[in-house]
Amino acid sequence: MRGGFCGFVVDAVTLGAFLAIGHSPANAQSIAEKTEVCAGCHGQDGKPIDKTIPTLWGQQLGYIYIELRDFKRGDRTSEIMQPIAMALEKQDMLDIAAYFSQKPWPDLGQPRASKEVSDRALGANRSVGCTGCHLDHFQGDGTVPRLAGMSREYLTKTIADFRTRTRGNNPGMSDLMLATSPDDLAALAEYLAGL
Ligand code: HEC
Ligand code: HEC
Structure with missing residues (x-):
């Protein structure tokens, strides 16, 4: 199964609640609340919980936005990210992208190449x-x-x-x-x- 869950656990209740709220027109969630679900995989401190998950902290704003848009359109496939992006409107995506892009890039402690x-x-x-x-x-x-x-x-x-x-x-x-x-x-x- 490509793009599978690779062993990390999604809190189905949290994700379900997030998706339901995301569809509501009267969406009064703050950015901190909207990005809480992301931290479950992309990391509370910016360090993803699994090595196959990309870093979002400090990533370029425009790039984060384009990827969310592409997941929503289905141009980029991921069983995990597509349903999450489906629940986001364009303005949410831009706000979320701005939020993560302003965070400091985390040091994953990877060795320097020889x-x-x-x-x-x-x-x-x-x-x-x-x-x-x-x-x-x-x-x-x-x-x-x-x-x-x-x-x-x-x-x-x-x-x-x-x-x-x-x-x-x-x-x-x-x-x-x-x-x-x-x-x-x-x-x-x-x-x-x-x-
Ligand atoms: C259940 C785990 C999980 C959750 C929750 C999650 N992501 Fe992801 N995310 C992933 C995985 C895995 C990938 C890599 C997908 C692939 O390439 O197959 C990814 C990829 C991405 C990418 C592409 C980054 C790049 O470098 O190409 C963006 C942007 C992203 N996620 C944003 C978010 C945002 C914003 C949220 C919260 C609204 C979120 N993700 C929630 C697991 C998750
Ligand atoms: C002509 C411009 C261009 C060149 C040359 C280029 N890239 Fe890219 N690269 C991009 C763009 C634009 C993206 C974003 C694609 C998207 O929208 O998903 C990207 C995405 C990537 C990604 C995905 C990053 C992520 O977070 O998922 C990797 C890895 C990458 N490039 C590696 C390379 C490497 C290695 C080279 C040289 C061998 C290279 N690129 C040459 C423009 C370029």
């Missing part, structure tokens, strides 16, 4: 030009995500999903990932995690 791995990753970056879009030090901007310090397991999973087009919301990224060798991508994931 010189050999870093050299391979930087060589691949020179030929593909990742930093042409993801910018210096892979900090991202606008709708281009920050990659520096993201969990290695999540990076590996989402790169694989781009390559199989299981993640189909940005065909250009899939083309780029397919044009890059698996060994170079593995080096990039290890390098990026350690930044």
